[in-house]
Amino acid sequence: MLATRAAFVAVGLAVNVLMMVRGIIFMTILGYEDLGLVALVQSVILFSGLMHFGLLNGGYRLLCHAGAAYKQRIVDLAYTGFASIGALIGLSALIVSFWIDSDLYRVIAALTALAGFCTLIRSWMTNEMVAAGRLRSVNAINGISMLASLALVGLLYPGLAPFDPALVAVLSIAVQPVLFVALSFASGAVLKPRRFKASKRLSRVIFAAGFTLFLTGIAIQLMNLMERSYVSGQLGLEALGRLYLAFLFLTLFQLAPNLVQQVFLPNIVNAFKAREKATVSRELRHLLIVTTGYATAACLALWLLAEPLLQLILPEYVPDLRWVYLLAPGLIAFTLSAPFALTFNVVIDYRWYVVAYGVGMASTAGILGGAILFDAPFTLDGMMILRSAIYAAMAAILIVGWWRLSRSYPEFRMTIR
Incomplete structure (x- = not known):
C-alpha cells in the first residue's frame, strides 16, 4: 500500500x-x-x-x-x-x-x-x-x-x-x-x-458534507480572478504576463501537497469512523512530516537553484523571480497549515474554513476595490506582497481552528500512539 x-x-x-x-x-x-x-x-x-x-x-x-x-x-x-x-x-x-x-x-x-x-x-x-x-x-x-x-x-x-x-x-x-x-x-x-x-435525500447528505468546502475552494479561485483581473485591467496584459513565472510556481507548488492529501484522506476518514484513534494520529503525523519535508525541499530548491536554472534556460525572466520570492513565504505557510486543516474535512465541520477563506476573499476584494476607488494602484510588488500576507493570515486562522477542534478530538493533536 x-x-x-x-x-x-x-x-x-x-x-x-x-x-x-x-x-x-x-x-x-x-x-x-x-x-x-x-x-x-x-x-x-x-x-x-x-x-x-x-x-x-x-x-x-x-x-x-x-x-x-x-x-x-x-x-x-x-x-x-x-x-x-x-x-x-x-x-x-x-x-x-x-x-x-x-x-x-x-x-x-x-x-x-x-x-x-x-x-x-x-x-x-x-x-x-x-x-x-x-x-x-x-x-x-x-x-x-x-x-x-x-x-x-x-x-x-x-x-x-x-x-x-x-x-x-x-x-x-x-x-x-x-x-x-x-x-x-x-x-x-x-x-x-x-x-x-x-x-x-442523497443530495442533502452530499451537499451537507461538501457545500461549505466548495465555498472555500471557490474563494481561492475568486481571489485569483480578482487579482488577475485587477492587474490586466489596471496595469495591462503585459504586466500580467510578467507575473506568469510566479503563477507557474504557485500552481506547481500546490499540486504535490494536494496529491498527498488525496492519498491520506480515505485512510484517515476510515480510521476516524472506526474510532481507531492511534491510526488517525499516526496518519496525520505522517502527512505533516511529508508536507513539511516537501516544503523544506521546495524552499531550498528555490533559494539555491531557481536563479541559476533560470539564468541557464530563460535568462530574460530572471528579474521576474522577484515576484516568486515575494509570494513564497505566505504560500509555504499556507501549505504547512493543510495537514491541520484536513481535520475539518474528516469531521465535516467547516466553520474555520469559512472564517479563513472568507477573511482572505473579503480582504482581497476590499483592498483591491479600495485601490481602484481611491486611485491608488498597486505595483506588481504590492500585488505579490498582498497575496503572500493573505495566505499567511489564512494559515494562522486554520491552525487556530485545528487547535480548538482538537480539544474535542485529541487524536488530531497527533500525540496518541
Missing part, C-alpha cells in the same frame, strides 16, 4: 515537472501579452472546474466508505449535477462571445469553457479512482493526457504553428482535461452514470 501511495505521488510530481516544461516553453515562445492571456485563461478554467457547488467534496467524502450500490447512486447524482453545470458554463461562454469582437478570442472562449467543464469532471474522476484505490489508473491516464498536451506545445516552435501561437497554447492546455475524461470512461477506470436522477 505504501509503495502504491509513493508511486501515485511520484507520478503526480512527474506530471508537475511536465507542466513546468510546458510553462517554460510558453515563456520561451510567447510574448508577455500572450502570456497574460494564457494566465487569464488558466484562471478561468480553474474557476470553472470548481463550480461543483459541493458535489465534488461531499461526493468524495462519501465515496471513501460507500458500498457498490451506494457508489452508483452517488455517481448518478453527480453527473446529473454536472450536466446542469456544463449547460451553465456553455451559456456563459456564448454570452461572452457576443461581447468579443475577435474570432480568435471567440475560439479561445469556447476552448476555455470546454476545458473548464472537463477539468470539473476530471477532478471528480480522480477523486473516485483515489477513493477506490485505483491509483495506477490515475497515474497512467494522467501521464498520457499530459504527454498529449506537450505534443501540441511542440507546434509553437517557429514554422510549425498552423495558427496563432496563443491559440495553440490554449489548445494544449485544453486537451489535457478533455483527454483525461475520454480515457477514464474508455478504460472503465470510473463508474459511468446509469441514469440522470437527483435523489433529494
